[in-house]
Amino acid sequence: MHYPANVEIGWMAKLIESCGAICSVNIEPVDNSELVESLDSRIRDASGLAKISKNESTKQLREMEVKEASDIINRMINNNEVVSYLTIYIYITAQEESELNSRCKEVEREVQKLKLKIRPVTNFLLQSGFKAVAPFFTIQEDLSKHFKRNILTSTFSGGFLFNTNTFIDKEGYYLGINQNGGIVIFNMWQKDSDRTNSNMVVTGSSGSGKSLAIKHIIYNEYPRSNILIIDAEDEYTYLANNLNGKIIKCGGSNNGQILNPLQIRVTKDDEDKNEFTLHFQFLHTFFEILFPSLNDMDFSILDLALEQLYKKFNITRNTDITKLQNTDFPILEDLYSFLEEKQNTEHNKKYEKLISLLRPIAIGQASCIWNGYTNVKVDTKLTVFNTKDMQEFQIQYKRAQYYNIMSYAWEHLSKNKEEKSILIADECHVLVDPNIPQTLEYVRNISKRARKYNSSIIVITQSIEDFLNEKIKLYGQTLLANSTYKMFFKMDGQDLRDVVKTFGLSKKEEQLIFNSKRGECLLNAGTRKIFATLKIPIEELRLIDENFKNGVKR
Secondary structure, eight states, X not given: OOOOTTOOTTHHHHHHHHHOOEEEEEEEEOOHHXXXXXXXXXXXXXXXXXXXXXXXXXXXXXXXXXXXXXXXXXXXXXXXXXXXXXXXXXXXXXXXXXXXXXXXXXXXXXXXXXTOXXXXXXXXXXXXXXXXXXXXXXXXXXXXXXXXXXXXXXXXXXXXXXXXXXXXXXXXXXEEEEXXXXXEEEOTTXXXXXXXXXXXXXXXXXXXXXXXXXXXXXXXXXXXXXXXXEESSSOSHHHXXXXXXXXXXXXXXXXXXXXXXXXXXXXXXXXXXXXXXXXXXXXXXXXXXXXXXXXXXXXHHHHHHHHHHHHHTTOOTTSOGGGOOGGGSOOHHXXXXXXXXXXXXXXXXXXXXXXXXXXXXXXXXXXXXXXXXXXXXXXXXXXXXXXXXXXXXXXXXXXXXXXXXHHXXXXXXXXXXXXXXXXXXXXXXXXXXXXXXXXXXXXXXXXXXXXXXXXXXXXXESOSGGGGOTTTHHHHHHHHHTOSEEEEOSOOHHHHHHHHHHHTOOHHHHHHHHHOOTTEEEEEETTEEEEEEEOOXXXXXXXXXXXXXXXXXX
């Protein structure tokens, strides 16, 4: 039987379901050297027959035979592919002869549609044929010598003959299985009419399997993508260590690392806008997060002071930022001292409020978080920004650092369009503040631009309620809805009601999410929806999750 490489995936399962066929597959290893000699002989014979043939159809058949044999030899030699002899037996049963004939014709039609060749077993081989498909299967050599054909093993194994209702992406990796037992091969970078970007939203209650799913994606994306993770719960340290990734502790510990918020970031994202101007927009939001009590007059004073401070450091709108070093920029302590000087020389109390607010983060108890020159570098395929040490700080500090890290990460994601890059924003609800819509607007904006830079933004949250507050709903809904991929893990109550309403889920889909177990989720990929169960090999689990490092979950 000839088995083309582009044959439809799961075709044999369809025969079993629609025609009630019983199938048996026999694979025999082949000595490659002997096969090459046989193929060489076959090419010579077919080439000779093609030259002397007077019939055009016969000539084309022989030429096709030469092409197929040459292709097999090429892949065996250049790709070190293994070839086997393949025989597939299809057994049809029925109660009546007329029904049997009808089913046989249906099978023939289905097989011929796939451009496969099918031959009936002759009468004197029927007994051997029955033995070949019986439950006590034995290899029938008298059948094999008539029907076996050579095939590249990769072509056969890639066909997933018995998979039904599968979700198969090209160049994807094994994610798990669907409700019907069909495999799920997932590729977040695949694009088509309804999969227009690689962004993802992952939501579900604590312990439902969100983090494990993301770790599985990280593990499989790691060889081909640059991955940056904002880790608020110290969830990815074990994984990063096992994959030779880099962990940047930017939570304010004594031995932590600093991302200077006053350092101007260079991004290709808005090439028509001045980097100096964009940075002032970033700083306005950064300080608004930190100090909600600032009013318009305060910001006017702060903006002027910042402009004068940068000028003091020879940085203006016309400065080429790309030529500056990290130590060329001012730090928060410089801003604090500059404001004190302004107050002392101008004898104006309007600076007092800013000075008192800045003191903790410039020279006080929280100065370890932001006061200093940027001393981190993204130079590995996997980088984790760990902020667990910020647990004891107030929520404004956590939000401000989350926003600061996201801005720094986006600078790297937007640098090189030729490389795939992923930003994973875990516990993203930390960033959301209904009174400061600019933070969520920023996430929405970079998620919209991510495709342009061959990047993906993955937002993970236990609840989407924070994204749906009336004050920020415009940005929250857009961010959630515009993500091509969505993974809904176990949840209930208001969280489930929010998801059902926001994404227009059916009653059946709602029940699937409500009744799901750990590791089960409703996966949306564009317009397609499947209920998937994660199936991660134990060898991988040992590497990606500390709970499985001894093989069994603690």
